[in-house]
Amino acid sequence: MQDTPNPLGLIRPFILTGGRTTSTRPNLRWETLVETLGDRARLARTTEQRTVLSLAGRPISIAELSAYMHLPTQVVAILVGDLLDMGAIRIHQTDPVEVELSALTRMIERVRAL
Amino acid sequence: MSVLSDKPTNRHVTAVKFVIAGGFGVGKTTFVGAISEVEPLTTEAAMTVVATGVDDHNAVSGTAKTTTTVAMDFGRLTVDDTLVMYLFGAPGQARFTFMWDDLINGALGCVVLVDTRRVEDCFAAVDYFEKKGLPFVVGVNCFDSADRYPLDDVREALGISPGVPVFDMDARNKASCRDALLVLLELLVTRLSSKVPS
Numbered sequence: 001m002q003d004t005p006n007p008l009g010l011i012r013p014f015i016l017t018g019g020r021t022t023s024t025r026p027n028l029r030w031e032t033l034v035e036t037l038g039d040r041a042r043l044a045r046t047t048e049q050r051t052v053l054s055l056a057g058r059p060i061s062i063a064e065l066s067a068y069m070h071l072p073t074q075v076v077a078i079l080v081g082d083l084l085d086m087g088a089i090r091i092h093q094t095d096p097v098e099v100e101l102s103a104l105t106r107m108i109e110r111v112r113a114l
Numbered sequence: 115m116s117v118l119s120d121k122p123t124n125r126h127v128t129a130v131k132f133v134i135a136g137g138f139g140v141g142k143t144t145f146v147g148a149i150s151e152v153e154p155l156t157t158e159a160a161m162t163v164v165a166t167g168v169d170d171h172n173a174v175s176g177t178a179k180t181t182t183t184v185a186m187d188f189g190r191l192t193v194d195d196t197l198v199m200y201l202f203g204a205p206g207q208a209r210f211t212f213m214w215d216d217l218i219n220g221a222l223g224c225v226v227l228v229d230t231r232r233v234e235d236c237f238a239a240v241d242y243f244e245k246k247g248l249p250f251v252v253g254v255n256c257f258d259s260a261d262r263y264p265l266d267d268v269r270e271a272l273g274i275s276p277g278v279p280v281f282d283m284d285a286r287n288k289a290s291c292r293d294a295l296l297v298l299l300e301l302l303v304t305r306l307s308s309k310v311p312s
Contacts, residue, residue, distance in 0.1 A: 029131070029216075029217070029219055029220040030131065030157070030188075030202065030216070031129045031200045032220075033127055033131065033198075033222060035127075036160075059127045059129075059198075060191075061129060061200060063155070063157045063184060063188055063200065063202070064155060064190070066157040066158065067155035067157045067188075068155075071156075071158075072157075072158045072159055073157055073158070073159050073216075074159070084216055088236045092126055092127040092128070092129060093129075094128045094129065094130065094187040094220075095124075096219070096220060096221070096222050097132075098128075099128065099130060099222060100169075100306075101191075101296065101303065101306050103128060103130075103197055103305065104302055104303050104306065105128070105303070106186075106193050106194065106197055107193055107197070107299055108296060108299045108300070108303070109198060110191060110193040110194075110199075111191070111292055111296055111299065112292070113147070113291045113296050114148075114149065114288070114298065
């Protein structure tokens with residue numbers, strides 16, 4: 001374990017979330033996909049929200065947002081929760097039990113082709 | 115960036131998560147890199163942990179709550195417009211158990227990488243996945259300097275149930291990583307087929 005290199009310098013990550021450390025959407029996962037809705041990018045109120053909306057023009061996972069924005073996954077989840085509340089994005093999330101045999105078959109074919 | 119198609123549509127995109135677990139230096143990142151279509155990315159998960167003084171140099175003796183971060187490498191493999199796979203490399207040692215609830219939340223399954231020189235590094239992970247009912251397979255990574263052990267011995271040492279596949283592999287070899295992931299995917303097919311007779 002090590003300290004995070006913080007690209008924001010002296011700003012602690014959770015300042016960006018108003019001090020909140022948990023998302024209003026507790027079920028957001030690392031692999032949950034975020035997609036900006038149509039012209040909603042204008043709804044952004046902060047630089048971070050703007051960044052999420054610009055990266056999520058195509059579906060992108062919370063983990064990828066976290067990596068590109070150099071922010072912990074929890075901070076991204078809180079930003080995403082806010083954007084959901086604002087109606088700026090939609091999310092794609094699938095429970096493992098909903099993954100059908102046909103999806104597994106497609107994964108197997110894809111992996112075999114590697 | 116995503117290679118999924120440009121235009122927002124009403125379609126649902128399914129993202130599935132797989133976990134590659136194992137001790138330090140066992141080849142998790144190499145494994146993720148072998149499957150991923152992009153250079154593995156690194157994410158930081160901030161964790162509030164109860165420091166026990168075992169691993170955290172900031173921890174005082176006794177217990178204290180502290181926030182720490184754990185870096186995780188992950189990769190992505192796009193199957194098609196509506197299906198994308200994510201692979202997360204995750205530390206398997208007992209001192210990381212605090213993060214496993216997040217880790218397996220939504221995960222389809224796990225490949226546990228075993229280094230026979232440090233089998234104990236994955237005791238906790240194997241135990242945890244079994245308790246949680248997360249499907250997993252065990253890849254015994256072959257290191258040049260390590261003695262080879264019969265797979266049955268590894269299975270016994272780790273207390274792995276009979277239904278869990280255990281196999282030799284080499285995480286430095288892309289084909290070997292691919293085959294390991296296929297063993298997991300086929301295990302998932304078997305499980306699903308037995309649940310839902312078609």
